[in-house]
Amino acid sequence: MEDKRPENRKKSPKICGTNYPLSISFIVVNEFCERFSYYGMKAVLTLYFIHYLHWSKNFSTAIYHAFSGLCYFTPVLGAIIADSWLGKFRTIIYLSIVYVIGHVVKSVGAIPDVGDSSVHIGLSMFGLILIAFGTGGIKPCVAAFGGDQFEEEHTEERRKFFSIFYMSINAGSVLSTLITPILRGDVQCFGGDCYALAFGVPAALMIIALVVFIAGSGLYRKSPPEGNVLLNVCKCIGFAISNRWSGSKKSPTWNHWLDWAEEKYSKGLIQEIKMVLRVLVLYIPLPMFWALFDQQGSRWTLQATRMNMDLGGGFIIKPDQMQMLNALLILVFIPIFDMGVYPLIRLCRINLTPLKKMAIGMILAALAFGAATVVEVNVIKTVVEPATAKECLLQVINLVDGDPVSVEITGHNIFSDKIESYKDPVEYTRLPLSDAHQVLPVNVSQYGVTHQCKLDANETITYSLILYSKDGIINCKQEEDNIIKSENGEAYIRFINTHPESMNITVGSANFFAPRNYGISETLKVERGTYMKVTCISETTTHYIELGLLDFGATYTFVIGRDAEKLKLHKIEDVNANNINIAWQIPQYVLITAGEVMFSITGLEFSYSQAPASMKSVLQAGWLLTVAFWIEFLLFAALLVAVSIIFSIMAHFYTYVDPDQLATLAKDDDNIVDLKEKEKENISMDNVPKSTKM
Structure with missing residues (x-):
């Protein structure tokens, strides 16, 4: 059996005479490919739910977070398998195979010709479940397995490894969040966005990750599993509680409630459990950080869809590509913090402990959502809120030549000002209804003459009331x-075609038909851009019209008329374009990324350094489990500030474990085992008849 003591484990070859084992290069490349696979798939997941499976925004967001939560619950399962049965190496391989199968199933589920909608949903959900078990199961093992490659004395190199490890995560994330939205939107397949390809490429990267990890097999230091560690821990805790509350007559005075297990379990195991429990209790407030952090893939992406995505110079970004800024900033911030910020703080003789770093990281994340709130307040100014029950929305478009008209809807004096001809309508007005459906009389006055028409209104619907003149009488449509x-x-x-001939108009890939004499075409969407020469074919000739800039998120009505021999075009902006530039999201990404550097990387290294050798994967899983427990912008920020204060108070009373103490405990356990063996030998000798003793 392999010797479990750290000093006798296999030593991996080093990289260029440094103290960094060569084996970590395979682990880092594996992590890069695996994270490309995961984040590439996740970058388009919300839009896939909305546009491909046709789910609502709220339901899509709920499923997105449920999947994310499952990905961070399953590390516990992976840690148990690794530490108790298979070891980290084999656990990573077996669960990576599950991971690959999940990606393949997810890709197949995005092919339109594969069954009906229920088949797509079934395959997608089954694929996501397999991915969650795969990525979650290997997550605590890979980080801990990387830490295992270092000798105990190389603590600084191991600390920097976790930074390099985290950089590989974000390098994969940068490329995947840039590439997969392009595969989704710019590559067309099956007559639409190519989600099958956007999910297929991450599947290929996961296969590469598995191959690379296996290729380094001969270089790894592989610690064997310690037996059913979690079961032993649970039994020890259960025995301590039972013994403490069983009303024992001895009633010894113990310093800790776990000491009641000493009658049955070794002091070394009890001490290790104490260490783990102290760290796990410290993790209780931490899920709030991840609840904020994960909003980048849902709420922040949806916020980006309502912003102007033109960064200037002809560079247009997609809303789901904005997430790559976080990963890109990680690559910049890690060396800045490691080589600049932290050394500067040490020069100022400030003791910035790991737990203090994590508390500061939470405060920075809270500030990020404060910034996101400021952006959101301005973004919603361009959005028209839909009508609710017992009301409709109404705007009036006046195409009547001459003096302004006045509009009165019986029982509702909502249009108090006169409406000028061919001017942009006033904002949509909320028209109260007495029932779900109501027919309302409308009086339109011009030059002292009143014309009557009707509005057939339904609740929650938005209408335009178009006024035009025919044979001297004002009509409504x-x-x-x-x-x-x-x-x-x-x-x-x-x-709206006021011309006496019907019109066929082609704008980009969209084709419109506008009937003659105030006929109205269908409302269609077109790519954002400037349209200077649009083909407009009437019944007798071909015309070319200029639409100008059709901007992000706007809704336009074009009124076609005749001026002498040319067509005259009037442009009305019904719904305002997105006028808040996407660059205004940068401050919130900067703040949350700085918080991530101080919180997440520190947490990874802290979880490894504070765990006994037999429970490193378990404690890594405990750290990752904080991500799994999960609401909105300002509320999140306020909650995280409160949590950071609680965490800071708890951290103040935490006593750090010296890595040398862990090594001493391991040696003490070995000595205890040796003593027990000697006791067994002495007992067996005592049972031998005296005449046979030598």
Whole structure:
């Protein structure tokens, strides 16, 4: 059996004469590919739910977070398997195979020709479950396995390894969040966005990750499993509690409630459990950080869809690509913090312990959501809130030449000002209804003459009431409007044709038909851009019209008329374009990334350094489990500030474990085992008849 003592384990070859084992290069490359696989798939997941499976935003967000939560619950399972049965190396290999199968199933589920919608949903959910078990199961093992490659005395190299390890995570994330949205949106397959390819490429990267990890097999230091560690821990805790509350007559005075287990379990095991429990109790407030952090893939992405994504110079970013900024900033911030910020703090003689770093990281994340709140307040100014029950939304478009008109809807004096001809309508007005459906009389006055028409209104619907003149009489035409902004940055447009001939209009890939004499075309979405020469074919000739800039998220109505021999075009902006630039999200990404550097990397190294050798994967899983427990911008920020204060108080009373103490405990356990063996030998000798003793 392999010797479990650290000093007798296999020593891996070093990288270029340093104290860094060559084996960690395979682990780092494996982590890069695996994270590319995971984040690449996750970058397009919310939009896949909304646009491919046609789920609502709220339901899509709920499923997204449920999947994320499962990915961080399953590390406990992986840690138990690794520390108790298979060891870290074989656990990583077996669960990586599960991971690959999950990716393949997810990709197949995104192929349109594979069954009906229930089949797509079933395959997608089954694939996500397998991915969650795969990625979660290997997560605590890979980090702990990397730490195992270092000798005990190389603590500084091991600390820097966790920074390099975290950089590989984010390097994979940067490339994947840049590439997979392009595969989704810019590559067309099966007549639409190519989600099958966007999920297929991450599947290929996961296969590469598995191959690379296996390739380094001969270099790894592989600690064998310690037996059913978690079961022994649970039994020890159970025995201590039972013994403490059983009403024992001896009633010894113990310093800790776990000491009541000394009658049955070794002091070394009890001390190790104390260490783990002290750290796990410290982790209780931490899930709030991850609840904020994970909003980048849902709420922050949805916020980006309502912003202007033109960064200038012709560079247009997709809303789901903005997530790559976090990973990109990680690559910049880690060396800045390691070589600049932390040494500067030490020069100032400030003792910045790991737990203090984590508390500061939480405060920075709270500030990030404060910044996100400021952005959101301005973003929603361009959004038209839909009508609720017992009301509809209404705007009036006046196409009547001459003096302004006044509009009165019986029982509702909502249009108090006169409405000028061919001017942008006033903002959508909320029109109260007495029932779910109501027909309302409308009086339109011009030059002292009142014309009557009707509005056939339904609750929650948005309408345009279009006024036009025919044979000296003002007529009304109502049209149902679209006020929901496109989540991919397109603009919505329609045409009102006042010309006596019907019109066929081609804008990009969209084709519109506008009937003659105030006919209205269908409302369609077109790519954001400037359209200077649009083909407009009437019944007798071909015209070219200029639409100008059709901006992100806007809805436009174009009125086609005739001026002499040319077509005259009037542009109305029904729903405002997204006027808050995506660059305003940068401060919130900077703050949350700085918080992540101080919180997450420190937490990884802290979890490894404070764990006894037999429970390193278990404590890594405990750290990752804080991500799994999970609401909105300002509320999150306030909660995290409160949590950071609680955490700081708890951290103040925590006593750090010296790594040398862990090594001493391991040696003490070995000595205890040797003493027990000698006692067994003495007992057996005592049972031998005296005449046979030598």
